[in-house]
Amino acid sequence: MSQQGPWILENGKYAGQSLEQLMFKDPQFVHALTIRGSYNGSLVAHAQWLWKAGKDKALFCPCGKRAKYIVLYQDGTGDFSVLGAYCQSCAHSAGGNILLSADFSAVLRVASWGRKQILDFLKRSFGLNGRITAKKAFAFFAGNGR
Numbered sequence: 001m002s003q004q005g006p007w008i009l010e011n012g013k014y015a016g017q018s019l020e021q022l023m024f025k026d027p028q029f030v031h032a033l034t035i036r037g038s039y040n041g042s043l044v045a046h047a048q049w050l051w052k053a054g055k056d057k058a059l060f061c062p063c064g065k066r067a068k069y070i071v072l073y074q075d076g077t078g079d080f081s082v083l084g085a086y087c088q089s090c091a092h093s094a095g096g097n098i099l100l101s102a103d104f105s106a107v108l109r110v111a112s113w114g115r116k117q118i119l120d121f122l123k124r125s126f127g128l129n130g131r132i133t134a135k136k137a138f139a140f141f142a143g144n145g146r
């Protein structure tokens with residue numbers, strides 16, 4: 001199932017923003033909409049479509065293969081940095097110590113202080129620079145492949 005256009009929220013803390021924009025700002029908010037039963041059915045369906053579209057966006061390893069992991073290095077103080085996205089065989093030589101699935105679900109696996117780094121990495125990897133408008137974000141998720 002595809003969608004015709006962005007879903008703009010009418011109220012709440014994100015009123016006026018689209019779900020597509022929120023994938024790069026607060027993806028856990030979008031994810032929550034896919035699983036909570038108390039919202040209207042078409043909002044949940046849109047969120048489910050969007051989450052799947054995000055998960056299907058491919059990241060590529062420097063070797064050219066489709067990436068399987070986003071690799072992070074976490075030091076002794078708990079700070080971490082995103083080393084990159086790697087395929088299965090390259091991930092082990094990347095020097096990281098945390099491997100997350102190479103898609104938007106990675107942000108659900110880290111504490112809130114780390115989410116922005118992963119979102120910035122995803123934006124860079126997908127070539128989304130500058131302000132992400134509702135139209136630009138929808139075009140990204142509705143497009144085929146990358």
Ligand SMILES: [Zn+2]
Pocket residue numbers: 061062063064065086087088089090091
């Ligand atoms: Zn590789």
